[in-house]
Amino acid sequence: MTESGGGQPDRPAPGQPRLDADHVQAIYERWHTDVRRFLTATTGDAELAEELLQATFSRLVEAGHAARPESVRGWLFKVAHNELRLWKRRAATHARWLGGARAREGAAPVPWEEAIRGEERALIRRALADLPPDQRQVVEARIDHGKSFAVIAAEQGLPLGTVLTRMRLALAKLRRALGEDE
């Protein structure tokens, strides 16, 4: 796979064949859930994740021929991450232009219920409730309140390493609860 300076895969040279529609469809069906989760997890915004998902698969149509078949998922994550970076850059510019107003303000949010299956929510809720309180507090502070680990450590009067260890242990347990253990 080749890349431009901006980290995006290059557009195909004139005359270079793109992926055919069936191939694109197959890749979409195989990996779109993983990419949507990645975007949902990194943005915390289900609607934005959907937009970026579409942009990612548009890039697949344009430049997916450059991806190695055995690494298509990683290639899609990379493209999705780059799309997110581009969006952040545009959003920052837009926000400055609007005097700080967030570009997406006022848009109807996509309910989380639609983005994440109920069964998955139930599993993670149960697993979260089963965590030791000190680990659960770190997870909630980081995920629900968006605090950095450094801030959490300062607030709880703990070394940063302790907070990181608690988060690491908690995520490992939650991963097991979802059947995602390695």
Place this chain on the structure above:
Amino acid sequence: MSERFSPAAAGDDRPADLDWLADRFVLGELSADEEQAVVDRLATDDALAAAVARSSRVIAALRAIPPASVEPATPASSRTRITVAAAAVAAALAIVACWPWLAPRSGPPVADGGPREVVRLWRQADESVWPEEEPLAEDDPVDGDAVPDWMLAAVGLDGTSSLEPRVQEN
């Protein structure tokens, strides 16, 4: 980030380390250089891509839970004890509140209708306690209408007065 890891190194991570690296990548906790190193690895390192997929699933599911919707788990045994105790307290309160209606009456109901009414009520009560399908033995020296002495004494019928209504004589 204080923990050491090597985001640029492909294939030499233990699975647990790879998961933690992926967690921090998805959470946006890596420095710009570290993040770029992970991005550069992604297109060629399928193990890292799999770790990012696992991490994304967990973190997306966590973000889908409304804050404060998680009640800490209570051990089953203490949960059972709490339930039983709550039920016992509720039952006790209900009994205390309803005691005026639930308390057993002492003795058969007494009416104000005079000695005849008392005897009638006693017979009714007696029939309800001793149903007809249990006939008395023939040699039982029983007066079917027997009224206990204590009741006759209580209403002044213990041989000193007639069951017939008194007629006031002028």
